[in-house]
Amino acid sequence: MTAVTATAVGTTPRVRPNEIWRIVRLHVVNPSIFFIVPWTIIAGAWAVSMVLVLIISAAGGPTDEVTKGMQYSWAVLSPQWYLVVVGVQAIAFTFQFALGFGATRRDYWVGTVIMFLLVSAFNAVAIATLVILERATDHWWIGTAMFDALWYVDSDWLTAAYTTFAFQMFILTIGAAATTVYMRWRMAGMLTLGASALAILLGIVAILTFTESWIPLWEWFASVGLVGGFSILLVLSALCAVFGYAIIRRATPR
Incomplete structure (x- = not known):
């Protein structure tokens, strides 16, 4: 009996595309x-900017x-703060339901990250296209700089798409990873996470201040350029995904 069970478990595929797609x-x-x-x-x-x-x-x-003044507007980033909530809702609203229908935690997390990739890619293509369209129409024929703003001003279509994708991921x-902490340890975990993040941030600020490293840091960011800076965000996104999976493996839906 033990041998049969071990064989059955051993032949279970670690990656189940159908289950992952079901999560998406x-x-x-x-x-x-x-x-x-x-x-x-x-x-x-956009409507407010036009008016x-x-x-x-x-x-x-x-x-x-x-037009020049509006290019410093953060209106193009207006949905990004809501997307933090989206990352939270994506886990909080579906985790228990997915496990109830037989999905493994691995299937669930991979499917969720794939969903994030698809959403980020869609928004990246759309925003980059709107940036180019806004320029082509001389800022919608009236001088409104809604999308052709911030770092997008000096970006071509590919750079605009890449930076948007990295930022949205x-x-x-980060919203999803934070939610896994709540799913695992509830409010105590969130308070610990917040305190730890604040302590790390203050520690970094203290180190940079006492070593007089602020100027070298800004010079380094300038040297890596726009694409390099957003590539760092992609690396941080990957770390958040790994962190979230490590936590959700032990999370218990309630």
């Missing part, structure tokens, strides 16, 4: 979380100066 489909049962709400926020920010420029133009204000994975 589980996440899109409610598409508003990943797609509708974020793009509603973007549409609202503001139209009002200033109607009042005889300098449109060129308005980081936002989603």
Whole structure:
């Protein structure tokens, strides 16, 4: 009997594509979380930007100066803060349900990360395309700089897509990883995580200050460039994914 059981366990595949894909489909049962709400926020920010420029133009204000000023606006990043919540909801709303239907923790986490990859890729292509379209239309013909702003000003389509993808992956994975801590240790774990993160941050600030390393740090960031800086975010995203999997393996749905 032991031999039969051992054989059965040993032949169970570690990667189950059908189960992983089922987790991806589980996440899109409610598409508003990943797609509708974020793009509603973007549409609202775009509409506000358009109205503001139209009002200033109607009042005889300098449109060129308005366009340059709006390129420092964070409106293009308006849905990113919501995506932190998306990363949290992706775990909190589906983990128990998925396990109840026979998914393993490995299947669940891989499927969730694949969902994050798909969402980030979709948003990256869409944002990068809107950046180029905004430039091509002379900022929507009225001087509104909604997407052609911040680091996107000096980015071509590929750079805009890559940086958006890296940033969104980081936002989603850090939210999901933090949620696994809550799933494992509840509020005590979250308080410990928050205190640990704050202590590490203060320690880094202290080290950089006492060693007078702030200027060399900024020079190093300048040397790696825009793509290099966002590549660091991708590495951090991978670390968050590994951290989240390590925690969720022991998490108990309640």
